[in-house]
Amino acid sequence: MKPIDWKVTAQDGEARTGILRTRRSIIETPVFMPVGTQGTVKGVRFEWLEDEMDARIILGNTYHLFLRPGAEIIRKLGGLHKFTTWNRSLLTDSGGFQVFSLTDLRKLNEEGVEFRSHLDGDKKFLSPEISMEIQAALGSEIVMVFDECTPGDAGVEATRKSLEMTARWAERSKNRFDELQNTGMDTGFLSDSEFRNSDCGLAFHENESQIPNPKSQIALSGRQALFGIVQGAGHLDLRKESLERTTEIGFDGYAIGGLSVGEEKSVMYDVIEFLAPQMPKDAPRYLMGVGTPEDLIEAVRRGVDMFDCVLPTRNGRTGGAFTSAGKINIRNAQYATDVEPLDVRCPCSVCRRYSKAYLRHLYQAKEMLAATLISHHNLAFFLDLMRQIRQAIKLGNFAEFRREFLSRISNN
């Protein structure tokens, strides 16, 4: 039995919709996953994510949870689902990306990475095996392999060395992952029948009609799924090689890593356009850490199914709001007397109730509600955008949708 099930439901050019079933939720793709760095999506309650936005999957960060409160504490508390009460799907990253961002604080060798905690300077060590152990303690539905994230501007030699290390680490990740699954170390284990009888199972029934082939409702193993990561910076031949080595090992899904790390947008789009059509057609494709609304549309157009990004909440905390007319900043004086909502086209509860003038006042007065309300709107906007994208693909008018969306945001 497989840990996840994924099927394409519609295709428009390279863009595709699909249904992803995990042991905890039914997820329509393309999907945007809100980032829950420290066991919380910053400033936004789970109730809102569940009831209003209908988010089916969020992200957890291995690096942050490993340092605080620590994997063993979370294991004792029954895993990240029980600890946080988030009962829908979780994807956890491997911790690699954050560790490699600590350029001054780390020492890398074949075995893994030694680094100093950004919290207290304590020496810590992460390896493919340890990352798998932490992610099993967290009990996420989707586990990411531990990879070395190559800087966007790395030369050919450095990139090749890095992707070879990533391939060896991917193999080690998979070996340890399998051992952990076989010895019951995953705190999130949930059998298929438990899922069907759970509250999250309701989400399954709501969506049942959208699954075109009833045979796709095969029973799931209840185990974690493991995704491989393709690296190779902006070098297309190395990207291809990394993809071949990753698919050779074999994973439940495939991610494109090492983009949106400072390279030109055109490089990112070229890599996706080159890579996505060559990736396995019957597995979800996940573009890590991307991006703006335009990036999401451009990547979906090139065949990507899953996304995560901190932008909606990070910008929300500094007054930045994403709208269907482009990005605005609520600090601007022009909003002081603006009685319109952030986005007249947005169906979220913030836009139904509050004016830009009020949100600006909250922000200027340093009220914490400002960050909460703008983050809430931004996430609702991103999730609604994904719904519109899926709708357009199903109707076969994604190209027209893209043209209209991009012209609206560039006219403002």
Ligand SMILES: [Zn+2]
């Ligand atoms: Zn809104």
